[in-house]
Amino acid sequence: MAVCIAVIAKENYPLYIRSIPTEDELKFHYTVHTSLDVVDEKISAMGKALVDQRELYLGLLYPTEDYKVYGYVTNSKVKFVMVVDSSNTALRDNEIRSMFRKLHNSYTDIMCNPFYNPGDRINSRAFDNMVNSMMMQVC
Amino acid sequence: MADEAIFLLLHNEMVAGLYRAAEQGEGENGRCTTKLESMGFRVGQGLIERFTKDTARFKDELDIMKFICKDFWTTVFKKQIDNLRTNHQGIYVLQDNKFRLLTQISAGKQYLEHAPKYLAFTCGLIRGGLSNLGIKSIVTAEVSSMPACKFQVMIQKM
Numbered sequence: 001m002a003v004c005i006a007v008i009a010k011e012n013y014p015l016y017i018r019s020i021p022t023e024d025e026l027k028f029h030y031t032v033h034t035s036l037d038v039v040d041e042k043i044s045a046m047g048k049a050l051v052d053q054r055e056l057y058l059g060l061l062y063p064t065e066d067y068k069v070y071g072y073v074t075n076s077k078v079k080f081v082m083v084v085d086s087s088n089t090a091l092r093d094n095e096i097r098s099m100f101r102k103l104h105n106s107y108t109d110i111m112c113n114p115f116y117n118p119g120d121r122i123n124s125r126a127f128d129n130m131v132n133s134m135m136m137q138v139c
Numbered sequence: 140m141a142d143e144a145i146f147l148l149l150h151n152e153m154v155a156g157l158y159r160a161a162e163q164g165e166g167e168n169g170r171c172t173t174k175l176e177s178m179g180f181r182v183g184q185g186l187i188e189r190f191t192k193d194t195a196r197f198k199d200e201l202d203i204m205k206f207i208c209k210d211f212w213t214t215v216f217k218k219q220i221d222n223l224r225t226n227h228q229g230i231y232v233l234q235d236n237k238f239r240l241l242t243q244i245s246a247g248k249q250y251l252e253h254a255p256k257y258l259a260f261t262c263g264l265i266r267g268g269l270s271n272l273g274i275k276s277i278v279t280a281e282v283s284s285m286p287a288c289k290f291q292v293m294i295q296k297m
Contacts, residue, residue, distance in 0.1 A: 010273055055195070055196070056195075056196060073196075074188075074191070074192075075187075075191035075194065075196060075197060075272060076187065076188055076191065076271045076272055076273070077272075077273045104192060105192070107188070108188045108189050108192055111184065111185045111188040111189075112185040112188070112189065114181075118184055118271070
């Protein structure tokens, strides 16, 4: 279960950010912003290292003391960033991958929506529902 | 293949409908090609998102052009581009010797002057696909003898 999910456009501005309301949202916005540098670094190291020849999933970007940040970049240079609570050690890599897969599928559906202009903020209820199902349930 | 015919017929109607509307309306012929091209642009963006969902990351520009020529063209037109040429400086020429949207129109020089209308949508399709992959480009098409046609892609370096 994620604590914060963000979709960043290829020009590096956010298309969608959603975090758990109890925590300080600004902190999450800042974490996502700084993770963009790590994403760019991983992408540019592509040709040299064998890090990510065939994969869209970037893996763990960097851990902080409370959270872990994961990244995923699509072929259209749209970045998905997910912040996960470190105490939740039950989350395995496969689960993170499948969460990113779901995000990618929903994003593709949005792109095909004629009422959506590429580059606008994402306002879709279907997307919101999907993201809600992935965030941690806070009572 | 019945499913090919659907897009073919729809596309022909689209072109005819737009030109008919233009004649009855303002009578601005030049705008029709632009409208068709922008339609193709938006469709190309959505299509590329769907097609590249499961493919591996592209290494470079040439890789992207090859993807357009093979996978993208096969999925949309059920065949591949016959010839891809480049000058390695940002100009690519995609040659299709039997372009699906033109085969039903003629097999030589007849109706040559109407051919560009039927190519505008596809030019937009290529441009939209490339733009979603992060490449700004200008796509033009030329026909010397139906149904063969050439699409020229000029990459804009920003």
